[in-house]
Amino acid sequence: MDIRNFGEIQTRRSFFRSTGLGLEAMALAHLLEREGRGATQPRTDPLAPRKPHFPAKAKNVIFMFQEGAPSQMDLFDPKPELQKWHGKSLPESMTKDLKLAFIKPTAAVLASPRKFTRHGQSGIEMSDYIPNIASCADDICLVRSMYTEAFNHHPGQLMLMSGSIQTGRPTFGAWTLYGLGSESENLPGFVVLSSGVGTSGGASNFSSGFLPSTYQGVTFRGSGDPILYLSNPAAVTRDRQRAALDALRDLNQEHQADTGDLEIASRINAYELAYRMQMAGPELLDFSKESKETLEMYGVGKAPMAPYATNCLLARRMVERGVRFIMLMHASWDQHTYLNRDLKKNCDITDQPTAALIKDLKQRGLLDSTLIVWGGEFGRTPMVEIRKTSDPDNAGRDHHPLGYSMFLAGGGVKGGQVIGKTDDLGFSIVEDKVHIHDLQATMLKCLGFEHTRLTYHYMGRDFRLTDLGGNVVEKMLA
Numbered sequence: 001m002d003i004r005n006f007g008e009i010q011t012r013r014s015f016f017r018s019t020g021l022g023l024e025a026m027a028l029a030h031l032l033e034r035e036g037r038g039a040t041q042p043r044t045d046p047l048a049p050r051k052p053h054f055p056a057k058a059k060n061v062i063f064m065f066q067e068g069a070p071s072q073m074d075l076f077d078p079k080p081e082l083q084k085w086h087g088k089s090l091p092e093s094m095t096k097d098l099k100l101a102f103i104k105p106t107a108a109v110l111a112s113p114r115k116f117t118r119h120g121q122s123g124i125e126m127s128d129y130i131p132n133i134a135s136c137a138d139d140i141c142l143v144r145s146m147y148t149e150a151f152n153h154h155p156g157q158l159m160l161m162s163g164s165i166q167t168g169r170p171t172f173g174a175w176t177l178y179g180l181g182s183e184s185e186n187l188p189g190f191v192v193l194s195s196g197v198g199t200s201g202g203a204s205n206f207s208s209g210f211l212p213s214t215y216q217g218v219t220f221r222g223s224g225d226p227i228l229y230l231s232n233p234a235a236v237t238r239d240r241q242r243a244a245l246d247a248l249r250d251l252n253q254e255h256q257a258d259t260g261d262l263e264i265a266s267r268i269n270a271y272e273l274a275y276r277m278q279m280a281g282p283e284l285l286d287f288s289k290e291s292k293e294t295l296e297m298y299g300v301g302k303a304p305m306a307p308y309a310t311n312c313l314l315a316r317r318m319v320e321r322g323v324r325f326i327m328l329m330h331a332s333w334d335q336h337t338y339l340n341r342d343l344k345k346n347c348d349i350t351d352q353p354t355a356a357l358i359k360d361l362k363q364r365g366l367l368d369s370t371l372i373v374w375g376g377e378f379g380r381t382p383m384v385e386i387r388k389t390s391d392p393d394n395a396g397r398d399h400h401p402l403g404y405s406m407f408l409a410g411g412g413v414k415g416g417q418v419i420g421k422t423d424d425l426g427f428s429i430v431e432d433k434v435h436i437h438d439l440q441a442t443m444l445k446c447l448g449f450e451h452t453r454l455t456y457h458y459m460g461r462d463f464r465l466t467d468l469g470g471n472v473v474e475k476m477l478a
Contacts, residue, residue, distance in 0.1 A: 046214045056412070062315050065327060066374065066375060067376060072403075074380075075126070082110070088108055110384035133351055140409050146375070146435075146436070156401065163440055170209035177214075190215065190218065192327045199331045298353050309352070314326075335397060413478060414478040420433065452466070
C-alpha cells in the first residue's frame with residue numbers, strides 16, 4: 001500500500017479517532033503535565049507547582065537577611081538595667097561560662113544610648129533608630145529569645161539558612177522551591193537581591209546544596225540586565241535565538257527518548273525559562289507604572305537607601321509575578337567598632353523600605369499570603385569592644401548567639417506581639433527560647449509543611465532543613 005491508497009481509506013479525523021487519543025485528550029494531557037500531574041509520564045519540570053502537606057497560609061517568602069548581626073539591645077530589646085553597670089565589668093559569677101569571639105568576659109558593659117518607645121495598639125517597644133519599622137508594630141511578631149550554637153558569621157549564616165554549620169546543605173529557599181515549586185513561568189522561583197558590602201557566607205546562603213541545582217537561588221541586579229548576559233549580542237535576533245533553541249530542544253528530546261533521563265528534560269526547561277526571562281526581566285525592572293507615591297514610600301532613588309529600596313520594591317513585584325522565595329541580603333551590621341555611627345547608617349538604609357514593603361503588601365492584599373522574616377545570624381554582647389583605645393567613639397559590640405531578636409510578619413504569623421524574654425542584661429533567655437530550628441519549623445508550617453516530612457534522601461539517609469531538631473512555635477501563628 002502506498003501513501004495514496006492510505007489516504008483513500010484513512011481521513012485525518014478518522015486517524016486521530018482510531019488512535020484513541022483525540023485532540024481534546026492531547027490538550028488535557030499537556031495541561032496536566034504542566035501542573036506536574038501527568039498520569040503516565042513522570043513530572044519533567046522540577047519547578048512545576050506542587051501542593052504542600054496541608055493548606056498553607058503563606059504562598060511566598062521574603063527573607064530580609066541583615067548580615068553581620070544587628071544589635072538587638074539597640075533596636076528591639078531595651079535593657080535599662082545596663083545603665084547601672086555602664087563602664088564596669090560584670091562579676092565573674094555572671095560571665096565565667098561565656099564564650100565570646102573577640103573580647104574577654106571582663107570587658108566593661110556598654111549601655112545603649114537609644115531611646116525606646118511603645119508603638120501601636122500592641123505597645124511594642126522599639127528604638128528611635130527604626131521609627132518606620134516601629135509604625136508596623138501591630139503587624140509584627142517580634143521574637144526576643146532567638147538563640148543558636150554558632151558565634152562566628154559564616155557558621156551562623158549557614159545555621160540560619162541551612163540548619164547546619166556544615167557547608168553543602170540546601171538553604172531555606174531551596175527547600176521551599178523543592179517542596180512547593182514555583183508559580184512563575186517567566187522568572188526563577190528563588191531570587192536573591194543584595195546590597196551593602198557583601199556577606200561572609202556568600203553563595204552558601206542561597207545554595208541548593210545536595211538538592212538539584214534547579215533549586216538554588218538566582219542573583220539579580222537592581223539595574224541594567226537583572227542577570228548578567230541576559231541580553232542577546234547585537235547580531236542575534238529573537239527569531240535566530242528561537243531557531244537555535246528549537247534545534248537544541250529537538251536534539252535533547254531525541255537524546256531523552258533514547259536514555260529516559262529526566263535530567264535532560266530539566267535542562268530543556270531551564271533553557272526555555274532563560275528565554276522567557278529575557279522578556280520578563282526588563283519589564284520587572286520597569287518602574288514607570290508605579291505611582292509617584294509608591295516610589296517615594298519606598299525611597300527609590302533617594303540616598304542612602306536607594307539600592308535597598310529598589311530591592312524591596314522588586315520583592316513586591318516578584319511576589320505579584322509568582323516568585324516563591326525572595327531573599328534580600330544587606331551587609332554589614334557587624335559593628336565591632338563605631339556602633340552608634342554605623343548602626344544608624346544601616347538603619348537609615350533599611351528602615352523606611354522595610355516598612356514600605358510591609359505596608360504595600362498589606363494594602364494590596366498580599367501580606368496574608370506572604371511571609372516576611374527580618375534578622376541576622378546572631379546578636380551582640382552587652383559588653384563593649386574597643387579596638388582603638390585612642391578613639392572614644394570607637395566603641396562596638398562583639399558577637400552574641402545566646403539571646404537576640406528577629407521579627408516576622410504576614411503569611412500566617414500573628415502580629416502585634418512579643419515572644420520570649422532575655423534577662424535584665426541581655427545575656428541569656430529566661431522565657432520562651434526559640435532555636436533556629438524552631439524558627440525554621442514554624443516557617444515551614446506557614447508554608448503548609450510538617451517539617452519532619454519535608455525530606456530528601458542523600459548519602460544513605462533522609463535529610464531535612466531542621467535535621468534532628470526543631471519544634472513549631474505555636475504562639476507565633478495566627
